[in-house]
Amino acid sequence: MKKLFKTLYFQVVIAIIIGISLGHAYPELGVALKPFGDGFIKLIKMIIAPLIFCSIVLGISGMQDVKKVGKLGIRSMVYFQMTTFTAMFIALAVINLAKPGEGMNISISQLDTSQVSTYLESSKEQKGIVQFLLNIIPNNIIGSLAEGNILQVLFFAILLGFAFAKMGDKADPIKHVLQSFLDGIFLVIKMIMKVAPLGAMGAIGFTVGKYGLGVLKSLGMMMVWFYVACLIYIFIFLGIILYRNKISIFKFLSYIKEELLIVLGTSSSESVLPAIMDKLEKAGCNRSVVNLVIPTGYSFNLDGTAIYLTMASVFLAQAINQPMGLSEQLFLLFVLTFTSNGAAGVTGSGFIILAATLPVVGHIPVESIAIVFGIDRFMSEARALTNIIGNATAGLVMAKWENELNMQQLNTALNKG
Numbered sequence: 001m002k003k004l005f006k007t008l009y010f011q012v013v014i015a016i017i018i019g020i021s022l023g024h025a026y027p028e029l030g031v032a033l034k035p036f037g038d039g040f041i042k043l044i045k046m047i048i049a050p051l052i053f054c055s056i057v058l059g060i061s062g063m064q065d066v067k068k069v070g071k072l073g074i075r076s077m078v079y080f081q082m083t084t085f086t087a088m089f090i091a092l093a094v095i096n097l098a099k100p101g102e103g104m105n106i107s108i109s110q111l112d113t114s115q116v117s118t119y120l121e122s123s124k125e126q127k128g129i130v131q132f133l134l135n136i137i138p139n140n141i142i143g144s145l146a147e148g149n150i151l152q153v154l155f156f157a158i159l160l161g162f163a164f165a166k167m168g169d170k171a172d173p174i175k176h177v178l179q180s181f182l183d184g185i186f187l188v189i190k191m192i193m194k195v196a197p198l199g200a201m202g203a204i205g206f207t208v209g210k211y212g213l214g215v216l217k218s219l220g221m222m223m224v225w226f227y228v229a230c231l232i233y234i235f236i237f238l239g240i241i242l243y244r245n246k247i248s249i250f251k252f253l254s255y256i257k258e259e260l261l262i263v264l265g266t267s268s269s270e271s272v273l274p275a276i277m278d279k280l281e282k283a284g285c286n287r288s289v290v291n292l293v294i295p296t297g298y299s300f301n302l303d304g305t306a307i308y309l310t311m312a313s314v315f316l317a318q319a320i321n322q323p324m325g326l327s328e329q330l331f332l333l334f335v336l337t338f339t340s341n342g343a344a345g346v347t348g349s350g351f352i353i354l355a356a357t358l359p360v361v362g363h364i365p366v367e368s369i370a371i372v373f374g375i376d377r378f379m380s381e382a383r384a385l386t387n388i389i390g391n392a393t394a395g396l397v398m399a400k401w402e403n404e405l406n407m408q409q410l411n412t413a414l415n416k417g
Helices: 002-006 008-025 027-032 034-046 048-069 071-098 114-125 128-136 141-147 150-193 196-211 214-244 249-255 257-266 269-282 287-300 303-319 326-342 349-361 366-401 407-416
Strands: none
Touching (some): 008 027, 034 048, 034 349, 048 150, 071 214, 071 287, 071 303, 071 366, 196 366, 303 326
């Protein structure tokens, strides 16, 4: 029982129940809890730029094996983009058909946007795709990091990552420093997540106190449809890909069931990275293929996170009565192609990148993420599970395409699993 009370999941559940109860029974008190949610959001925003910078630089610089593996690197990146786009299109289809945010009628004027005025002004200055692309190029990378201009940080991180990859061993000292810094950021995230229950209580308490219990129906439906989108992606899209390569999705999931349970408990796909790589090698995948595809996929193949970011963005637009048109949704997918690659495989990363994406998209105030924060923790498991299943599938598929997969060894492993 003591272990249960110590789990973040249980603490967040209790905090949400308390927040809902206070918001419903004492609306004014519920509204007064808003600073807890706002404070947590500020803590999240604090580590966005350094997290994305380090993740992208280290992810790309670690791709120096592409020169040795040859076409595997290009094939992997093409595959990652194909699966990510498919995940986002599935998400768009589900959210547009279900429309769970309609009827919430949350007014923009009721949202506190004073803390993100810089983001909003920057987004208004972006007129058209040409201006958007020009604005990606930073005048000063230090200034971009200080201001939290995510796309400019991404642009420089990509260039620096390729430069380090080209330098080879000479870049190892600075890469070790960046890795240590990134490890420190992960520890900061863990510390921030310890106050997640307070943030959840404040966010959901304010939401219920301000808008009433009726809003919970829409939030619940958003969560349900998110899980539906993830299931469609895993069992239909990935299932078809594996079937075409003569692999059963059900046997494969059974084979990695222990890793999936760990991910479910930690809400982090990163927690099983070494175990998944070991499992794929034992299943007949060539080690060089696994060592390139899986770690790279952790930066460039986060399908669960892509589904979440797409659905959450459109949901928030529906909730504040500013639904996105087709062109705006396609622009959203374009932006997410960049920002979703900066999501680390740790708890809370989807929420972090959502906060980074909204200001770039334009007309959705970043403070509106407080609307979904109360249910974000319940979607993190599906995000992490979809991410790890997508990456493990990528490892198998790439090995099969490169003729580096021992099918007899794979079938033996899957049948035992």
